[in-house]
Every structure is written in C-alpha cells, then in structure tokens.
Amino acid sequence: MFLTDKNIIVFNELDSTNNYAKQLVKEKAAQGTVVLAHYQDSGRGQVGNFWESEPNKNLLFSVLLYPGFLEAGKQFYISKIVSLALTEVLKEHINDVKIKWPNDIYVGEKKIGGILIENTVKGITLDSSIVGVGVNVNQEQFLSDAPNPVSMKQLLKNDFDIHEILKAFLQKLENYIEVLREGRLEKVDAEYFQSLFRNEGFxxxxxxxxxxxxxxxxxxxxxxxxxxxxxxxxxxxxxxxxxxxx
Incomplete structure (x- = not known):
C-alpha cells in the first residue's frame, strides 16, 4: 500500500507541494511518498495558473510515482488514472462529477479540483511522476478571480476529513496503477472518456x-x-x- 505514516510529510505552510516533491525525487524518496500542505502560498495549476486555497480548509498534496514500466509516449495515462481516481473518490459524496479535459475535476459546471503532473523521462520510459492535486473541501468563500470554483462543503453543507479523502484517493490510485502495469490501457481509455465533461453533444x-x-x-x-x-x-x-x- 502507498499509505503508511512514514510516507506522508505534512507541512502547515509550503510554497508548493510539487516544488518540494521535486527535491524528494532527487533524493530518491520512496514511491508513494506524499507531501501534504495545509496551506500553499504559491500553489500552481496548469501553465502557471494560481490555485486559491484558504489555510487548513482544502486538500493540497503531491505524491511521488516511479512508473518505469510505462513508455514515455504514453505518459498521459498518468493524467488519466489520477483524474479517474480523484473522480471516483468525489463520486462517493457528490453527483455529476466529471473530468474537464485534460484533468480539471468539475461538478456540474463548477471546478472542485485540479491536477498538475510533472513527469521526467529516462530513455524510452517514464522515470518519475510528481502528481500534484488540489481539492476544494471545506472552503466556503472564494475571493480570487477564478471563474467557477466550488467546494464539497458548499455543495453538501458538511465538513469533511481531509485525511480520509487523501487515504481513499491513494487507494484508488494504487488500483489504477496496477491496471496500467497489467497493460489494460483500453479499460483506462474507456473509463476516462466516459467520465469526460461534455462528452456527449455539441x-x-x-x-x-x-x-x-x-x-x-x-x-x-x-x-x-x-x-x-x-x-x-x-x-x-x-x-x-x-x-x-x-
């Protein structure tokens, strides 16, 4: 299992969990090592976008993977399985959860989560993948100019245990990694397309x-x-x- 106490590094505040995870990759930290921050002052989204998060309210983490079994040209499968794992976790609580291509997580037409994956390649295969995830969990107000954020608490009026969501995600991600390792790419393809935001109609x-x-x-x-x-x-x-x- 990925999830062990020694594999989770927790910070009250960090500039970016992905940035810290890059250093851990250089130090050859174990697969499944998680960097969890209660607040990021420089949280990043795709192509330099900023991720707004109130301290101690949301799930902000990065997890280290070493998917050396996967060809470099197939690295988008990491994005697919991470998106699917996170979608499945949220579907246990919320209806109408979808993946907005390539890997934003939406509920209806509002964004509840985002993913930033940074891969390195060695030869013809992947060497490492830093999987950064942000999920709006218990935040009730969003003050940035982000167009359409929403949180679990806004939708369901309940507080949620951030660590339980993380644990569920890691378990599902581990399952999907085994699917990839077994070469069952068609299964991942089908589930990803089925889960896509606006996958039917014009x-x-x-x-x-x-x-x-x-x-x-x-x-x-x-x-x-x-x-x-x-x-x-x-x-x-x-x-x-x-x-x-x-």
Missing amino acids: YPYQKDGKAFSARIAGIGSFGQLQLEEPDGNVTEYMFKEVEFVI
Whole structure:
C-alpha cells in the first residue's frame, strides 16, 4: 500500500507541494511518498495558473510515482488514472462529477479540483511522476478571480476529513496503477472518456478568440482533445490550444 505514516510529510505552510516533491525525487524518496500542505502560498495549476486555497480548509498534496514500466509516449495515462481516481473518490459524496479535459475535476459546471503532473523521462520510459492535486473541501468563500470554483462543503453543507479523502484517493490510485502495469490501457481509455465533461453533444469552444461549436470525438494518444465540428471536420488540440466556453 502507498499509505503508511512514514510516507506522508505534512507541512502547515509550503510554497508548493510539487516544488518540494521535486527535491524528494532527487533524493530518491520512496514511491508513494506524499507531501501534504495545509496551506500553499504559491500553489500552481496548469501553465502557471494560481490555485486559491484558504489555510487548513482544502486538500493540497503531491505524491511521488516511479512508473518505469510505462513508455514515455504514453505518459498521459498518468493524467488519466489520477483524474479517474480523484473522480471516483468525489463520486462517493457528490453527483455529476466529471473530468474537464485534460484533468480539471468539475461538478456540474463548477471546478472542485485540479491536477498538475510533472513527469521526467529516462530513455524510452517514464522515470518519475510528481502528481500534484488540489481539492476544494471545506472552503466556503472564494475571493480570487477564478471563474467557477466550488467546494464539497458548499455543495453538501458538511465538513469533511481531509485525511480520509487523501487515504481513499491513494487507494484508488494504487488500483489504477496496477491496471496500467497489467497493460489494460483500453479499460483506462474507456473509463476516462466516459467520465469526460461534455462528452456527449455539441458545445461552444474558443480558439484564438474565435468561437465555434464542436463535440468531443476522442482523445489522442498523447492526450490531444479531438473535436468534431458540425461539418464533420475533426481537429486535434493540445493543452491550452482551445478553451471550453462555460
């Protein structure tokens, strides 16, 4: 099991759990080592975005993985299984939890969680993966200009045990790592697509300030979002090349 007392390093405050985890990778810390912070003053999201979090209210952590069995070209599978594990945990409490491509976690049309994965490659395989996760758990007000945050407490009016959510996530992540190790990629592909936000029907998107309508046709081997427009034309987009209009 990943989850042992000696493998969780807890900080009251940290600039970024991913930054600290990078140092642990250099020191060859054990697989499954978790860096948990009650507050991050420089929490990061995708492509430099800032993650707002009130102290002691939310789940903010990074976990170290060494998925040397996985080819470097298949590293998006780490993103898929992390997203699926987190989605499954939240579904135990909340309805309508989806993965907004590539790995934001949504409830309805509001963002409840985000994931930042930083991989290193050695030869033709992955060497390490630092999996950074932020989940809005007990925060009741959001003051930044983030467009659509929501927390578990806002939705359900209850306080939640952050450590219990972490424990459940690590157990589910470990299960999915075994699925990858066994080479059952089709299972991961199917579950990821089934869990995607707006995976059925046409919705508005935007590229370079220009709006268009499309439906999600699939996910490419490197994680590209494949969008089909009403005329049948399919275009692939990498991260940040296209925006969901919400």
